[in-house]
Amino acid sequence: MRKGMFYGLLFTAPAILGFAVFTLGPMIASLVLSLTDYNVFKEQTSFIGLDHYIRLFSGGDELFYQSLGATFYFVVLRVPAVIILSFAIALLLNLNVKGRAIFRTIIYLPSIVPAVASAMIWMWLLNPDLGLINSLLSRLHLPTSGWLYSEESVIPSVVLTTLWGIGSTVIIFLAGLSGIPRQYYEAIEVDGGGWLHRLRHVTIPMVTPTIFFNTIMTIIGSFQVFNEAYILTQGGPNNKSLFYVFYLWRTGFRDADMGYASALAWILFVIILFFTFIVFRTSKSWVYYEGGERS
Numbered sequence: 001m002r003k004g005m006f007y008g009l010l011f012t013a014p015a016i017l018g019f020a021v022f023t024l025g026p027m028i029a030s031l032v033l034s035l036t037d038y039n040v041f042k043e044q045t046s047f048i049g050l051d052h053y054i055r056l057f058s059g060g061d062e063l064f065y066q067s068l069g070a071t072f073y074f075v076v077l078r079v080p081a082v083i084i085l086s087f088a089i090a091l092l093l094n095l096n097v098k099g100r101a102i103f104r105t106i107i108y109l110p111s112i113v114p115a116v117a118s119a120m121i122w123m124w125l126l127n128p129d130l131g132l133i134n135s136l137l138s139r140l141h142l143p144t145s146g147w148l149y150s151e152e153s154v155i156p157s158v159v160l161t162t163l164w165g166i167g168s169t170v171i172i173f174l175a176g177l178s179g180i181p182r183q184y185y186e187a188i189e190v191d192g193g194g195w196l197h198r199l200r201h202v203t204i205p206m207v208t209p210t211i212f213f214n215t216i217m218t219i220i221g222s223f224q225v226f227n228e229a230y231i232l233t234q235g236g237p238n239n240k241s242l243f244y245v246f247y248l249w250r251t252g253f254r255d256a257d258m259g260y261a262s263a264l265a266w267i268l269f270v271i272i273l274f275f276t277f278i279v280f281r282t283s284k285s286w287v288y289y290e291g292g293e294r295s
Helices: 002-033 051-057 062-093 100-112 115-125 132-139 154-165 167-178 182-190 195-223 227-233 244-254 258-286
Strands: none
Touching: 002 258, 051 258, 062 100, 062 154, 062 167, 062 195, 062 244, 100 154, 100 167, 115 132, 115 154, 115 227, 154 227, 167 195, 182 195, 195 258, 227 244, 244 258
16 A cells, blocks of 8 residues: 555656646745735835735726726627537537548647737738728628727627637537437437437537536636737727736736736636636536436
8 A cells, every 4th residue: 555655656746746846836926926015126025915905906906907897708708609609510520421520620720820820810800901801791781890909899809719719629529429328319319309309308418517627618718818918909909908817917027016916816816716616516507427426
């Protein structure tokens, strides 16, 4: 037993050390920094307790609430869009049609395109004057949009650009769909059920663990949106797309106010932890595990 434990600890040591050095250590350091006025360009650092947190929650920083509102708006739009669209595409790609492997490859390819390259393509597509999308809308005599350059449409436009890279989520859904036993579908067919019955009574219940996993990961990823704000909008126009992580990065690395940025980071950590906990708690009522075990 002791020998087994020794080898277990020996083989897991690299992962444990990596977590301690590169994750736990920086987290503790940022927590300490959030209680100080640490600024890269200041010679002295003082302990200020909860002053950063009091400033944030007392309304002393309007951009804090601006960034929170933009991020929540983005999450509310993106999470259902990613889950529903990914699931629908996975259902189509799971059909036994000729060239299925090619279609799956095409769907996944955008996921491996560098974020900067994708952003440059979308900047051209969504350009209100020279972009392809507005040109097509004009030819069809449909109303055009300011897309990334309009306060009203900037966040839906950013959500649209992120849907480009849902290939990995689709692949996970495909893995969940491939694990559904065929005899369940055969039982529905024997009872005279059609495609909709198979979807409602077999596919969706059996794939709820995958929906649960993808929902958690999509929520976490959506709260941490950064590349799009950094490359596409720079938080504009008029701070309408000032996403939380972009504001955090700007505070820490442009303004060099590391103490305040650390406080922002810990608030984001608590927000993500809260919503993850909520999803875990509600999963008991809608996630089905074969064998009767619930999460």
